Amino acid sequence: MKSNISSKLYTHLIFWILYLILEVYLDFYWSRYQFPDFKWPVRLQNTVMLELGYLLIKIPLAYAMLYVYEKINIKRVFKYLLCIIILVTGVLVHRFFTHYIIYPFIYGVKETLDGHQPSGFINGLVAFNAFMDLIFMVGLVFGIEITRQKNLLNQQISILKAEKLDQELTMLKAQINPHFLFNTLNNIYGMALKKADETPDVILQLSKVMRYNIYEAAVKSISLEKDIDNIKDFIQIQKIRHHQLSVVFNEDLDHPSQEISPLILIQFVENAFKHGVSESLGHSFISIDIQLKNGILTYRIENSKEERSQGQSTKMGLKNIHRQLELLYPKHTLSVEDQNDRYIVELSIDFNDTSSL
Structure with a gap:
């Protein structure tokens, strides 16, 4: 709210300064024809005094109409009628100021239409000129304010969209990470009952992974090298846990510090274990190939599965991951091949694409 007020004051202050400069320039240019005997310093001084005096009329008029348009909650026809009354009042004040103050006290002459005949206080042509002058000014003020409000609204919409996307990403990631934690804790419990020698090592590895997930990954981007280590x-x-598991891991990165959204790549590995290796009765395998060349990431995972395995849960998991990729990297490519005895997932992300930042 406070920044909105500051933005409005700053914008309107700049507007009135620029408007004053414009009006002084135009009237100063016009005065050399109407008052050719006046020296230019005198004409400039008179023009500045003239426009400062007009601002005392125009500023209250503009904000009175703006207040009626924005704040007063009445029917539109009455709102328009009230604006017309304010504008007519402004024209009368404008004419009074011009006829009784500007010409006799600033220029020291009587107001005339053509340089010969005195003009009355109410005259069709001069009143129309005053009307057009005020209409032009009011139109500029409304245009500036509407543009400012539109820009502010767009900024607020952008912030809300960003917050919504962040919340959605957080929820999507939260749907996957607890599954790994609960499964691992169950495994540790089973190993503890058997008094397995590997139990302390598993606890240490779990602590390292959870530290990464909770603390290090609590950022929008992290180096690809750290994400792969996780x-x-x-x-x-x-x-x-899986003693009969064969893992092949190939890694070729020409820029290990390349930033990527954390916990994206690991979800494909989690999916491979959850819907492939964990369901296999005998020997199982996972093959992972990660390459980064010239800003283009190629990520391929191939894992075994039972031929009787049902793929619906797998599709649900990949749907979740695909949604995250749509939010983070709109122009990514993702392909999933479901064969009889294996899943093959291939992902490509172009980090050179600015829309993926």
């Missing part, structure tokens, strides 16, 4: 830690935990 995937490796995750796989180490799963390898302790």
